[in-house]
Each structure stands twice: as structure tokens, then as C-alpha cells.
Amino acid sequence: MEQILTHIRNIPIQRNFVENLPFNPHLIILLKEKRKAGILGEVLFWKKVRARVFHNIDFDRQRIIGNYIVDFYVKALGLVIEIDGSSHDEKEVYDGIRQEYLESLGLLVFRVDDFDIRNNLSIVMRELEEFIILNYGTTPSSKIL
Known part of the structure; x- marks a missing residue:
């Protein structure tokens, strides 16, 4: 089975699919409201990643994981992208607990400021590329002489 998802700057990017993520169905109504809200930073980011335009990577917008709704999720990488706007001001403890929970599931979190x-x-898109390369990039195995 092919484990390479894509290439970024000629570096193979390894799949990291995290299975059986918890899902709270009671959040579906809130999820739909969040999608309709059209927060500018999220809309701008979505335009850059939707329909696999960012290195042919499939992004989900507003994904339920456990008791949280994450801004963006890349299933093939187990990667959460969180856009922190003014709603995150004074919420460092909450964000820390949330991130710890997501990481406990085997996910990585890329945080970016809405500004x-x-x-x-x-x-931001270059920083995301670098984050993906650093955490999921593979180098071809060298021959040992």
C-alpha cells in the first residue's frame, strides 16, 4: 500500500491516518452554524486549500473530533489546523487542554493567528508547508556503504 500522500518541494510526505477518532453527534447543529458564520480568516484559508489545490491534499472544514469542532482537518495526515482569532483571547488554558486532548489522539496541531x-x-501557507515537511516528510533511504 502506498504510504506517500504527496510531495512538497520534492520531499515525499508520509501518510499518517489516525483511525477511530471520537465523534460527538450533538455538535452537528453547532458545526453547521459555524460553517455558515463565514469567518474571514477561515474563508481565506479555505480558498487556498479546498478541492485539493494545496499539494493535492484533502482538507475538511469544521470537523468534529471528540467534543470539539476543529477549524480544518487533514484526515490523511492526522493534522488539525486551528485559526486563532479574537475568540481565543483569554482562552489559553482552554486551548491548551483542547490541544493536549487532540495530541493524545495521535493528531498534530498547526496553529495560526487569524491576523x-x-x-x-x-x-502562512509557506509555514504550513514547512510544518508538514518537518512532521511528515521522509527522505529517501541512503545506501549504506
Whole structure:
């Protein structure tokens, strides 16, 4: 089975599919409301990643994981992308608990500030590439002489 998802800057990116994630069906109504809200940073980011336009990687928007709704999720990598806007001000403890929970499931979390999405989107996308390369990139095995 092919374990390489894609290539970024000619570096193979390894799949990291995390199975059996918990799902709280009671959050479905809230999820639909969040999708309709159209928060600018999320909409701008979505335009850059939807329909596999970012290195042919499939992103889900507003995904329920356990008792949380994450902003974006890459199933093939087990990667959560969280866009922190003003709603995250004064919520460092909550965000820390949430991130710890997600990481306990074997997921990685890439956090980005909403301000940076709105003002430096190309830099954010480059940082996301670097994060993916660092955490999921593989180097071809070298021959041992």
C-alpha cells in the first residue's frame, strides 16, 4: 500500500491516518452554524486549500473530533489546523487542554493567528508547508556503504 500522500518541494510526505477518532453527534447543529458564520480568516484559508489545490491534499472544514469542532482537518495526515482569532483571547488554558486532548489522539496541531491569515496568507501557507515537511516528510533511504 502506498504510504506517500504527496510531495512538497520534492520531499515525499508520509501518510499518517489516525483511525477511530471520537465523534460527538450533538455538535452537528453547532458545526453547521459555524460553517455558515463565514469567518474571514477561515474563508481565506479555505480558498487556498479546498478541492485539493494545496499539494493535492484533502482538507475538511469544521470537523468534529471528540467534543470539539476543529477549524480544518487533514484526515490523511492526522493534522488539525486551528485559526486563532479574537475568540481565543483569554482562552489559553482552554486551548491548551483542547490541544493536549487532540495530541493524545495521535493528531498534530498547526496553529495560526487569524491576523496572519488576513494579512500574510502566502507566508502562512509557506509555514504550513514547512510544518508538514518537518512532521511528515521522509527522505529517501541512503545506501549504506
